[in-house]
Amino acid sequence: MQSPVQKYRDITLSISPDSVVFPGDPSVVIETFSNVAEHGCRTSEMRFSLHTGTHLDAPLHVLEGAASVDEIGLDVLMGAAQVFDLTGEERGIDESALRACWVNGTERVLIKTGSSCPLKKGQFNEDFSFLKPDAAEFLIRSGVQLVGIDSISIDGFAAVDLPVHRLLLKAGITIVEALDLEGVPAGNYGLICLPLKVEADGAPVRAVLVDRDF
Numbered sequence: 296m297q298s299p300v301q302k303y304r305d306i307t308l309s310i311s312p313d314s315v316v317f318p319g320d321p322s323v324v325i326e327t328f329s330n331v332a333e334h335g336c337r338t339s340e341m342r343f344s345l346h347t348g349t350h351l352d353a354p355l356h357v358l359e360g361a362a363s364v365d366e367i368g369l370d371v372l373m374g375a376a377q378v379f380d381l382t383g384e385e386r387g388i389d390e391s392a393l394r395a396c397w398v399n400g401t402e403r404v405l406i407k408t409g410s411s412c413p414l415k416k417g418q419f420n421e422d423f424s425f426l427k428p429d430a431a432e433f434l435i436r437s438g439v440q441l442v443g444i445d446s447i448s449i450d451g452f453a454a455v456d457l458p459v460h461r462l463l464l465k466a467g468i469t470i471v472e473a474l475d476l477e478g479v480p481a482g483n484y485g486l487i488c489l490p491l492k493v494e495a496d497g498a499p500v501r502a503v504l505v506d507r508d509f
Contacts, residue, residue, distance in 0.1 A: 302505065302506050303503055303504070303505055303506075304479055304484075304503065304504040304505075304506075305475075305501075305502075305503055306349070306405075306474050306475045306476055306479065306502045306503065306504055307348070307349045307474075307475060307500065307501050307502045307503070308348045308349045308411065308414060308415065308473055308474075308475050309348065310323060310341075310343065310347055310348040310499060311323060311325070312324065312325060313417050314343075314347055314348055314417075315413075315414045315417060315418065315419045315447065316343075316344060316347055316419075317344075317346065317419075317447055317448065318419070320344040320346065320347065321342065321343060321344055322343070323341070323342070323343040323347060324341070324342045324343065325339055325340075325341050326339060326340055327339045328340060344497075345493070345495055345496065345497040345498050345499070346472070346497045347499065348473055348499055349471070349472070349473045349474055349475065349499065349500055349501075349502055350471070350472060350473060350490075350497050350498060350499050350500060351364060351367070351469060351470065351471050351488070351490045351497060351498055351499075351500050352449075352460065352464065352469070352470040352471075352472065352496070352497050353366070353367060353464070353469070353495070353496055353497060353498075354464040354465070354467070355495070355496040356460065356464060356470075356496040356497055357457055357460050357461050357464055358461075358464060358465060361464070363493070363494045363495055363496065364490050364491070364492070364493050364494070364495055364496070364497065364498045365492045365493060365494050367469055367490075371440045371441055371469050372441070372469070372486075372487070372488045372489060372490070373485075373486060373487050373488065373489075374402065374403060374485070374486060375402065375403065375483065375484075375485060375486070375507075376401075376402075376403035376404070376405055376441075376443075376483075376484050376485065376486035376504070377398050377401045377403070377404055377405070377481075377482070377483055377484075378405045378406075378407055378476065378479055378480070378481050378482055378484060378504070379393070379396045379397075379404065379405070379406050379407065379481055380396075380407045380480070380481040381396070381406055381407065381408055381424070382407060382408055382409045383409075384408070384424070386422060386423070386424050386425065386451070387424075387425060387426075387427045387451065388406065388408070388424060388425065388426050388427060388430050389427045389429055389430050390427075390429040390430050390432070390433040392430070393430050393433055393434070394433070396481070397437075398483070401437065401439065402438065402439060402440045402441070403439070403440060403441040403442075403443075403486050404434065404439055404441070404442050404443065405442075405443040405444075405471075405474060405476065405486070405504075406424075406426075406442070406443065406444045406445070407445055407476040407479060407481070408423075408424035408444065408445055408446060409424070409445070409477075410423040410424045410444070410445045410446040410447070411445035411446075411473065411474065411475045411476060411477055412477060414447060414473060414475075415475065415477070419447070421452040422452070423446040423447055423448070423451075423452065424444070424445075424446050425444075425446055425448065425449060425450055425451040425452075425454070425459070426442075426444070426449050426450070426459045427459070428458050428459055428462060430459075431458075431459045431462040431463050432462060434463065434468065435462065435463070435466045435468065439468055440467075440468060440469065441468065441469045441470075441471065441486075441488070442463060442468055442469070442470055442471070443470070443471035443472070443474050443488070443502070444471075444472055444474065445473065445474045445475065445476045445477075446472065446473070447472060447473050448472055449463070449470055449472055471488055471500060471502065474502060479504065483507050484504040484505060484506065484507055485504065485505035485506075485507055486502070486503075486504060486505075487501075487502070487503045487505065488500050488501075488502045488503075489501055
């Protein structure tokens with residue numbers, strides 16, 4: 296019997312008390328304050344950084360007074376996307392690495408590096424892949440609206456001034472981090488990437504790829 300064609304790919308990391316967080320960020324806490332036996336229903340509260348798991352960075356993340364998550368248009372968060380497989384590249388991905396796989400007209404870029412594998416295992420690895428500033432400048436010149444990466448940050452671990460965040464967000468390019476691209480082939484997809492509608496600097500997203508040929 297022929298296997299069904301896969302139409303949707305969930306590329307979102309789950310959020311749980313075991314989720315990896317960037318050093319200095321609060322851990323995830325989930326507490327139940329009512330239960331079925333005593334109250335007729337189970338209700339819980341959750342506390343965590345808005346930059347936990349698969350999440351979106353709004354311009355407000357690094358630019359005072361800039362746009363918050365709720366101000367990002369749906370036309371940016373949904374549409375055609377290219378997955379570029381840069382697994383095996385040096386940790387700092389530069390312009391030349393992007394040019395080698397670039398597809399003209401790309402508006403949403405998702406970069407696969409293999410960095411989501413330790414995150415899924417609950418491990419933080421400071422040697423995760425990241426973009427170099429010249430790669431960010433290339434994306435800006437190319438007219439990209441959204442950039443996603445499977446690393447916990449699009450800047451390197453030692454980049455305390457977050458130069459790539461600042462370049463991209465100042466240019467109005469939305470950033471999505473900690474995608475789960477394991478097992479996703481490079482290619483052209485439809486992207487649905489919807490955050491919580493919060494007036495804040497970041498938010499968790501549910502990110503889904505749609506095979507373009509279905």
